Amino acid sequence: MRNAEFDREKVLRSAMNAFMSKGFANTSMQDIKKATGLHPGSIYCAFENKRGLLLAALEQYRLDKETEFKQFFPTNKSVTDNLKTYLESVVTECISCDNTQACLMTKSLNETAEQDLEIQKITSDNLARFQQALADKFEQAKKENSIALEKNSEHLARYFLMGIYGLRTFAQTHPEPIVLKQLAEQLYQDVLR
Amino acid sequence: MRNAEFDREKVLRSAMNAFMSKGFANTSMQDIKKATGLHPGSIYCAFENKRGLLLAALEQYRLDKETEFKQFFPTNKSVTDNLKTYLESVVTECISCDNTQACLMTKSLNETAEQDLEIQKITSDNLARFQQALADKFEQAKKENSIALEKNSEHLARYFLMGIYGLRTFAQTHPEPIVLKQLAEQLYQDVLR
DNA sequence: TCCTTTCTTGAATGTTCATTCAAGATACTC
DNA sequence: GAGTATCTTGAATGAACATTCAAGAAAGGA
Numbered sequence: 001m002r003n004a005e006f007d008r009e010k011v012l013r014s015a016m017n018a019f020m021s022k023g024f025a026n027t028s029m030q031d032i033k034k035a036t037g038l039h040p041g042s043i044y045c046a047f048e049n050k051r052g053l054l055l056a057a058l059e060q061y062r063l064d065k066e067t068e069f070k071q072f073f074p075t076n077k078s079v080t081d082n083l084k085t086y087l088e089s090v091v092t093e094c095i096s097c098d099n100t101q102a103c104l105m106t107k108s109l110n111e112t113a114e115q116d117l118e119i120q121k122i123t124s125d126n127l128a129r130f131q132q133a134l135a136d137k138f139e140q141a142k143k144e145n146s147i148a149l150e151k152n153s154e155h156l157a158r159y160f161l162m163g164i165y166g167l168r169t170f171a172q173t174h175p176e177p178i179v180l181k182q183l184a185e186q187l188y189q190d191v192l193r
Numbered sequence: 194m195r196n197a198e199f200d201r202e203k204v205l206r207s208a209m210n211a212f213m214s215k216g217f218a219n220t221s222m223q224d225i226k227k228a229t230g231l232h233p234g235s236i237y238c239a240f241e242n243k244r245g246l247l248l249a250a251l252e253q254y255r256l257d258k259e260t261e262f263k264q265f266f267p268t269n270k271s272v273t274d275n276l277k278t279y280l281e282s283v284v285t286e287c288i289s290c291d292n293t294q295a296c297l298m299t300k301s302l303n304e305t306a307e308q309d310l311e312i313q314k315i316t317s318d319n320l321a322r323f324q325q326a327l328a329d330k331f332e333q334a335k336k337e338n339s340i341a342l343e344k345n346s347e348h349l350a351r352y353f354l355m356g357i358y359g360l361r362t363f364a365q366t367h368p369e370p371i372v373l374k375q376l377a378e379q380l381y382q383d384v385l386r
Numbered sequence: 387t388c389c390t391t392t393c394t395t396g397a398a399t400g401t402t403c404a405t406t407c408a409a410g411a412t413a414c415t416c
Numbered sequence: 417g418a419g420t421a422t423c424t425t426g427a428a429t430g431a432a433c434a435t436t437c438a439a440g441a442a443a444g445g446a
Contacts, residue, residue, distance in 0.1 A: 003393085003443080023304055025218035029434060039395050044435065102303075109365055110295075110303055111216055124366040155375060158363070162376055166359030170351070172302055173317040182348060183355055190383040196413080196423085222404060232425050233405070243404065 008046070011036045012060040015053050020102045023111055024054055054108065055122070061104045062126050069133060079137050080146040083160075084188055090164055091180045094171035103168060131157050147192055156191055163187040201239070204229045205253040208246050213295045216304055217247055247301065248315070254297045255319050262326060272330050273339040276353075277381055283357055284373045287364035296361060324350050340385055349384055356380040 018027050018035040029040050029050065036043070047053040072086040073079065109123040135157035141147045147156070167187070171180055211220050211228040222233050222243065229236070240246040265279040266272065302316040328350035334340045340349070360380070364373055 021307055023218070025216070026304075026308065028432080030432095040435070041396075041437080042394060045393080050434065106362055106365075107303065110300065110362075111219075114214055115219065127366050155379075158367075158372065159376060159379055162356070162359035162363045162380075164359070165362035166355035166357070169299055169303075169358035169362065170355045172299075173320050174351075179351060183352060186348075186352055186383075187355075190379075221402080234407080234426075235424060237405065238423075 006036075006038055006042065006046075009060065011038060011046075012053075012057050013064070015057045016061050016104055019054060019057060020104050020107060024050075024108065025111065051116075054119070058104060058108060058119075058122055058126070062129075065130075066133075069130075073137065078146060079141040079144055080192060083137060083141075083192075087164075087184050087188055088181075090167060091171075091177075091184045094168060094180055095175060095177050106165065106168070127161070131161050134160055141192075160187070160191050163191070199229075199231055199235065199239075202253065204231060204239075205246075205250050206257070209250045209254050209297055212247060212250060213297050213300060217243075217301065218304065244309075247312070251297060251301060251312075251315055251319070255322075258323075259326075262323075266330065271337055271339060272334040273337070273385060276330060276334075276385075280357075280377050280381055281374075283360060284364075284370075284377045287361060287373055288368060288370050299358065299361070320354070324354050327353055334385075353380070353384050356384070 014035040014037075015032060018031055022031065029043070032043060032050070032053065033039060038046075043050075043053060047056050069086070072089065073082045105123045105126050108119055109127070112119045131154075135153045138147065138151070138153035138156045138160075142149050142151070142153070163184075167180065167183060170183065174180070207229040208225060211224055215224065222236070225236060225243070225246065226232060231239075236243075236246060240249050262279070265282065266275045298316045298319050301312055302320070305312045307313075328346045331340065331344070331346040331349045331353075335342055335344070335346070356377075360373065360376060363376065367373070
C-alpha cells in the first residue's frame with residue numbers, strides 16, 4: 001500500500017492557471033509538468049490524459065467559484081450591496097493582470113466550442129448555473145424591495161452576466177482601472193434601475 | 194513572368210473563417226489547404242508562415258469590418274436608428290450559428306494574449322479603432338439632439354462595445370434569438386437613455 | 387527487517403504538425 | 417515558338433507533442 005503524494009486540489013489549481021494563461025492547445029505537457037510538479041506518468045495515471053485534466057480542472061474551478069461567490073453574500077448586508085461588491089471584485093480581478101484574469105469556463109468554451117461537444121456542454125451548463133445563482137439574488141432583492149417587483153429576475157441575471165463577459169473582454173484591451181470601474185458602475189446602475 | 198493564380202482576398206477570407214471556427218492553434222495547415230485551396234508551398238510563399246497568414250487575415254478582417262460598419266450609417270437616417278440597426282445585425286450574426294459568429298479580433302486576442310505581443314497590439318489597436326468609430330457616432334448623435342450633450346461619447350462607446358463583447362460571449366451559451374434580441378434591446382436603451 | 391503493493395520517474399514511442407524544397411506546370415516575353 | 421521567370425505542387429523533413437511503459441522508489445503490513 002502507498003498513498004498518492006500529491007494534493008489533488010493544488011494540482012488542479014495549478015493546471016487551471018496554466019490553461020487560463022496559455023489556453024488548452026498551447027499548454028504542453030511540459031508546461032503542465034512545470035506548473036503542477038507532476039511528471040507525465042502521474043498525470044496520465046490520475047486524469048487519463050490532457051483532456052481529462054482539463055475536465056477535472058473545470059470541475060474544480062466550478063467548485064472554487066461557487067464557494068467564492070457564496071462568500072460575497074453574507075446575510076447581514078443587502079443583496080444589492082453584495083452584488084455591487086461582487087462586481088467590484090470582478091473588476092479587481094481583471095485589473096490584477098495575472099494569468100488568472102480570464103474565466104476558465106468562457107476560455108474553454110471559446111477555444112473548444114465546435115470541436116468538443118462534451119466540453120461545450122459542461123461549460124455552458126456551468127455558466128447557466130451561475131446565471132441561475134444570479135437570478136436567485138435578484139429574486140431576493142425583490143423581497144428586500146431593492147428592485148421593482150415587475151422586473152424579470154432571469155432577464156436581469158442574463159444582462160448582468162452579459163456585462164461581466166463584456167467587462168472581462170474589455171479588460172484585455174484596456175486594463176485601466178478607472179475605465180473598468182466606470183463601466184462596472186454603469187452596469188450596476190442599469191441593472192438596478 | 195507569371196502572376197499568382199489565387200485571389201488574395203478570397204484566400205484571406207477563407208483563412209479568416211477557418212481561424213474563427215477552430216482557433217489559430219487548432220487550425221492545421223491541412224485545414225488551411227482545404228479551406229483556401231492553396232497548397233502549403235503557396236501559403237509559405239505568399240505569407241511566410243502560418244502566423245503571417247493570421248496577420249494578413251487580421252488586416253483583411255479589419256478592412257472588411259470597417260467597410261461593413263460604414264454601410265450601416267447612411268446619412269439619410271438618424272445615427273441612433275443606424276446604431277440600433279447595427280446592433281441588431283450583430284445579434285443576427287450571433288444567431289446564424291455558422292463559424293463566422295465569433296470576432297476574429299477578440300478570438301485572436303483571447304488565444305494569443307500572453308504569448309504574442311505583436312498580435313496583442315494589433316488586435317487591441319483595431320478594437321480601439323472600432324471604439325473610436327463608435328465614439329464618433331455618439332458625438333454625431335449629440336449634434337442630432339438624440340442624446341444629451343453632457344454625456345461622454347467615449348464612455349458611451351466603451352459601454353456599447355462592452356455590451357457587444359458580452360452579447361457575443363453570451364450567444365455562445367444561449368443562441369436563443371428572443372433572449373439575445375431582448376439583451377440587445379436593453380443595451381440600446383441603457384446607452385441612449 | 388523484509389516483502390508486497392502502489393506510486394513516481396523520465397526516457398522511449400509514435401503521431402501530428404509546420405515548414406521546406408526540388409520537380410513540374412504555366413504564363414509571359416522576345 | 418522557344419526560353420525564362422515565376423508560380424504550384426505535394427512528398428520529404430525535422431521538430432514538438434501527447435502518450436506509454438518499464439524500472440526505480442517509497443510506504444505500509446507482517
